[in-house]
Amino acid sequence: NAGVMQNPRHLVRRRGQEARLRCSPMKGHSHVYWYRQLPEEGLKFMVYLQKENIIDESGMPKERFSAEFPKEGPSILRIQQVVRGDSAAYFCASSPLERVVAFFGQGTRLTVV
Amino acid sequence: ILNVEQSPQSLHVQEGDSTNFTCSFPSSNFYALHWYRWETAKSPEALFVMTLNGDEKKKGRISATLNTKEGYSYLYIKGSQPEDSATYLCATYGSSNTGKLIFGQGTTLQVKP
Numbered sequence: 062n063a064g065v066m067q068n069p070r071h072l073v074r075r076r077g078q079e080a081r082l083r084c085s086p087m088k089g090h091s092h093v094y095w096y097r098q099l100p101e102e103g104l105k106f107m108v109y110l111q112k113e114n115i116i117d118e119s120g121m122p123k124e125r126f127s128a129e130f131p132k133e134g135p136s137i138l139r140i141q142q143v144v145r146g147d148s149a150a151y152f153c154a155s156s157p158l159e160r161v162v163a164f165f166g167q168g169t170r171l172t173v174v
Numbered sequence: 175i176l177n178v179e180q181s182p183q184s185l186h187v188q189e190g191d192s193t194n195f196t197c198s199f200p201s202s203n204f205y206a207l208h209w210y211r212w213e214t215a216k217s218p219e220a221l222f223v224m225t226l227n228g229d230e231k232k233k234g235r236i237s238a239t240l241n242t243k244e245g246y247s248y249l250y251i252k253g254s255q256p257e258d259s260a261t262y263l264c265a266t267y268g269s270s271n272t273g274k275l276i277f278g279q280g281t282t283l284q285v286k287p
Contacts, residue, residue: 064217065217092273094274094275096277102279103263103277103278103279103280104218104263104277105277106274106275106276106277109272109273109274109275116272116273116274117272117273117274119274120274152217152218154218154275159273160205160206160267160273161223162208162220162223163208163220163275164220165210165217165218165219166217167216167217168217
């Protein structure tokens with residue numbers, strides 16, 4: 062049973078481009094969380110999704126950021142028109158049910174140049 | 175707004191020392207507390223999930239206690255080893271009851287041989 066897979070591991074984008082970060086949860090997991098880690102900071106909650114539903118997006122910036130978790134395929138975190146301040150490590154985690162232990166992927170490090 | 179606070183922010187100990195750190199959280203609407211261990215260049219790994227007031231969990235030399243009435247949890251490491259060097263994160267659920275998992279800033283432990 063493969064763990065939570067995130068790709069790419071490293072992503073470089075120029076200012077104004079779009080960044081797409083993918084997260085394949087563990088088999089059988091229907092809950093996905095996305096977190097952002099800024100330099101020298103901890104894990105900041107962004108969004109919590111279940112299959113085809115956004116449950117809580119209270120941590121998402123109001124503009125340029127969106128997330129989805131379709132019925133088939135990985136969860137996608139999309140950042141449009143990236144700016145330097147979006148440079149961070151983005152982690153996703155998955156769980157089989159609500160409010161049980163979550164398993165993390167290894168993160169995607171986004172660098173905006 | 176849910177504030178999960180951890181202290182100290184960082185800790186340096188000698189091999190063989192025992193150490194402990196604190197996680198504090200709002201005691202109202204408590205559901206569960208998670209402890210994670212995060213080694214550099216790896217993904218956070220779950221240590222414990224604690225739900226009941228007075229709970230005590232143990233895994234090898236690491237143990238944790240929970241006080242839900244006053245809103246804190248302690249993580250103890252007995253006889254620290256260099257391989258215990260990591261950031262230790264605690265997390266709990268937002269009061270909105272949506273199931274989003276909110277993390278503290280972490281305590282970074284460095285064990286010197």
